[in-house]
Amino acid sequence: MSIIQIETVFNIDLEFEMAPFPKRLLAYIIDFLLLIAYLFSMQYLLENGFGQSIRTSPVFGILLLSIPMLFYSLITEVLLNGQTIGKKIMQIRVVSLEGGEPTLGQYILRWVTKFFEWPFLFGFYMFSTDSIFIYIIVTGMLGLAVIICITVTPKSQRLGDLAAGTVLVKTKTDFNVHDTVFMDINNDHYKVQYPEVMRLSDNDINTIKSVLTQARKRNNLDISRRVEHKIKAVLKVESSLYTLDFLEKLLEDYNYLATKE
Numbered sequence: 001m002s003i004i005q006i007e008t009v010f011n012i013d014l015e016f017e018m019a020p021f022p023k024r025l026l027a028y029i030i031d032f033l034l035l036i037a038y039l040f041s042m043q044y045l046l047e048n049g050f051g052q053s054i055r056t057s058p059v060f061g062i063l064l065l066s067i068p069m070l071f072y073s074l075i076t077e078v079l080l081n082g083q084t085i086g087k088k089i090m091q092i093r094v095v096s097l098e099g100g101e102p103t104l105g106q107y108i109l110r111w112v113t114k115f116f117e118w119p120f121l122f123g124f125y126m127f128s129t130d131s132i133f134i135y136i137i138v139t140g141m142l143g144l145a146v147i148i149c150i151t152v153t154p155k156s157q158r159l160g161d162l163a164a165g166t167v168l169v170k171t172k173t174d175f176n177v178h179d180t181v182f183m184d185i186n187n188d189h190y191k192v193q194y195p196e197v198m199r200l201s202d203n204d205i206n207t208i209k210s211v212l213t214q215a216r217k218r219n220n221l222d223i224s225r226r227v228e229h230k231i232k233a234v235l236k237v238e239s240s241l242y243t244l245d246f247l248e249k250l251l252e253d254y255n256y257l258a259t260k261e
Helices: 021-049 058-079 085-089 104-112 129-152 159-164 195-199 202-218 222-235 243-260
Strands: 003-007 013-017 092-096 166-170
Touching (some): 021 058, 021 092, 021 129, 058 104, 092 104, 104 159, 159 166, 195 222, 195 243, 202 222, 202 243, 222 243
Antiparallel strands (some): 003 013, 092 166
16 A cells, blocks of 8 residues: 655645556546547437538537547546546545645646647547547557656656646545535524634645544544644634534634635
8 A cells, every 4th residue: 555645734744545556547448438438429419310420510529529528537627526537436536735625727737738648639530540540559659658657756646747736546435525625504693713714725724624534534633733733823813622623613614704705
């Protein structure tokens, strides 16, 4: 089991289990097969349902095939909190090297570098058979470069991860809304105890959630106490609440205030 330590913005090291290469490969294959299934399904729908030929109607091909396939990984990772469908099935996800969920900018950087690792050619379905074979060979060769990059980097990062400052880790359970910083607080009489929490950045809030999750899973309060002391010093607040309750209250106040802005 390969463990990676990620230093958070609070100078606290969180431990994550790195995503093993077989899981990453299977996730990639699943996503690739989903895209292929989407490609042929939409081609069939256009040609048999609407009587439109892809070769004679390139606009349909670009709008309904190329663009969705092009943005697939970016959109799914943003909406599924660091997971494509393949990653979700294989229980791995992208995290920031700062310990929280990656920012939109980091997701975009990971996505942009895919053009160098897996070149996307607009309208490749309109090419000749020979051109498609060449495309497959070139993609395979670049795939070998990706594998080498993952093998030689200390944190098993591909080019996109190196550029974006992210890494792939294992998650033992599916990532859902309860694992994010978002909480549904509908209480009209809710009382904010720490309005100072809004001085923290989104990265700070994500880190607090990561610390809470890890402390509960491993029954380790040491990192939680260190984060608690750091936050109290930064925000200049006092609290008699138990450590985990204090951090939980911060997240609740943040969610309430953020939705009221």
